[in-house]
Amino acid sequence: xxxxxxxxxxxxxxxxxxxxxxxxxxxxxxxxxxxxxxxxxxxxxxxxxxxxxxxxxxxxxxxxxxxxxxxxxxxxxxxxxxxxxxxxxxxxxxxxxxxxxxxxxxxxxxxxxxxxxxxxxxxxxxxxxxxxxxxxxxxxxxxxxxxxxxxxxxxxxxxxxxxxxxxxxxxxxxxxxxxxxxxxxxxxxxxxxxxxxxxxxxxxxxxxxxxxxxxxxxxxxxxxxxxxxxxxxxxxxxxxxxxxxxxxxxxx
Amino acid sequence: xxxxxxxxxxxxxxxxxxxxxxxxxxxxxxxxxxxxxxxxxxxxxxxxxxxxxxxxxxxxxxxxxxxxxxxxxxxxxxxxxxxxxxxxxxxxxxxxxxxxxxxxxxxxxxxxxx
Numbered sequence: 001x002x003x004x005x006x007x008x009x010x011x012x013x014x015x016x017x018x019x020x021x022x023x024x025x026x027x028x029x030x031x032x033x034x035x036x037x038x039x040x041x042x043x044x045x046x047x048x049x050x051x052x053x054x055x056x057x058x059x060x061x062x063x064x065x066x067x068x069x070x071x072x073x074x075x076x077x078x079x080x081x082x083x084x085x086x087x088x089x090x091x092x093x094x095x096x097x098x099x100x101x102x103x104x105x106x107x108x109x110x111x112x113x114x115x116x117x118x119x120x121x122x123x124x125x126x127x128x129x130x131x132x133x134x135x136x137x138x139x140x141x142x143x144x145x146x147x148x149x150x151x152x153x154x155x156x157x158x159x160x161x162x163x164x165x166x167x168x169x170x171x172x173x174x175x176x177x178x179x180x181x182x183x184x185x186x187x188x189x190x191x192x193x194x195x196x197x198x199x200x201x202x203x204x205x206x207x208x209x210x211x212x213x214x215x216x217x218x219x220x221x222x223x224x225x226x227x228x229x230x231x232x233x234x235x236x237x238x239x240x241x242x243x244x245x246x247x248x249x250x251x252x
Numbered sequence: 253x254x255x256x257x258x259x260x261x262x263x264x265x266x267x268x269x270x271x272x273x274x275x276x277x278x279x280x281x282x283x284x285x286x287x288x289x290x291x292x293x294x295x296x297x298x299x300x301x302x303x304x305x306x307x308x309x310x311x312x313x314x315x316x317x318x319x320x321x322x323x324x325x326x327x328x329x330x331x332x333x334x335x336x337x338x339x340x341x342x343x344x345x346x347x348x349x350x351x352x353x354x355x356x357x358x359x360x361x362x363x364x365x366x
Contacts (some may be wrong), residue, residue: 002331003359010273014266017304021265027260032303034255039300039321043308046322047315055308055319059326071330076338141333209311228333235340242347 020221041122057168060139060157061220065198068220069183072227076180085236110118115157123148126225133221140224144179147225148232155240163166172233179227186219255324257298264291266289277354278346293328300324 029035046058060068066219133139148155150171191201206213211223254286264287300321306313308322346356353361 007273014269017269018262018266021262025262028253028258028299031257031298032301034300034321036300036321038324039308039323043310043319043322044315049311052309053310053324055310056325056329059322060329064323064326065331071313072334075337078341081341082344085341085348095311136309139306139329141329174278231337235344239343 020190032155045206047238050200050214050217050218051208051210053209054133054135054137056137057133057139057217057221059216061133061217061224062200063189064196064217065200065220067200068224069187069198072180072183072224075228075231076176079176079234082235082238086242092229105248107156113159118153119150119157122146122153125228126150130221130225131211131218135209135211140221141228143221144225144228145232147229148236151229151233152236163246169237171236172230176230176234177227179223179225179230182223182226183220186216192214255299258295258326261291261295261298264288264294270297276357276359278349278358279343281358282342282346286335286339286344289331289338292331296324 028203038207042059042063043055046052046055050058050062052058052062126143126149128143129138130140131148133143188197190199191197192200194200200215201218203219205215212218254354268284268286268288268291271287272281273282275284301322302318302320305318305320308325309318310317310319313319349361355361
């Protein structure tokens, strides 16, 4: 199909879709007039029932924790999919004799200083965001991404990272799996100690507003943080390896 | 206000679709797909908004204060995470496509197979 014909077919479909969307949106509650009961009940019970002040995290890691478990597995599967897709394919040109020559463009001193200076604070921020997930905005997913950024900063600063050929970074793989398994194990702990899978009450409530509060929600956040950080480091490492270790095929 | 909030969601969705159809580069397709997905964030957050309500974090507001719906916000969080991972997998596919066909233009890929 030619380009213009495709655009005409798309335009016809898009007009229909826009009309359907307008019809659908017209039936939604007015902006600001949401009256759903579920969210209001969740917001009301987060404090009294779990001593959690961040009701979004309370929703994600307690009321709808099974959804988050599946979400974790999506992240897990995506990282593995990226590794599988990006692995060294048969028939691809061989890697350079001395990977280091390809891998290491010279790092400027300014980048090294800034990278080294940022690595510590970024780690602290990541742990802070993960640890306070049950209290203030943040949590395992957000903190995990910041934790992965720490690894990026360190690599950018010129730390020598030797990637064994065709292997994702072992340590990142390890914490990636540890996080995913940890979430399931914490869920099973709920089954054993509180009678229901992913029930978070077994860890005790703690004091509202204190670091250790919200039952097992902080623990689930730590597991998620490890999993997300590991997954993102694995994915980024695979992409970096593509550009740095595989010899570019001359453009034909 | 209603028109603006839902209109932005519809606009992002359709603009992203137009971008996908018109794109001559797989990376562009992936970016346009994330524009389409961002329309769902706007839609979810717009649905859960309550006029005059606070953010659903009770760390610094007394309990019982009216807050916006926390469930749609948790859904949006899920949405963002899934979008990021989907983007990673699609970019990996784009890398493979470039290796196999030597181009990122979706129109030229079928032609070059052989």
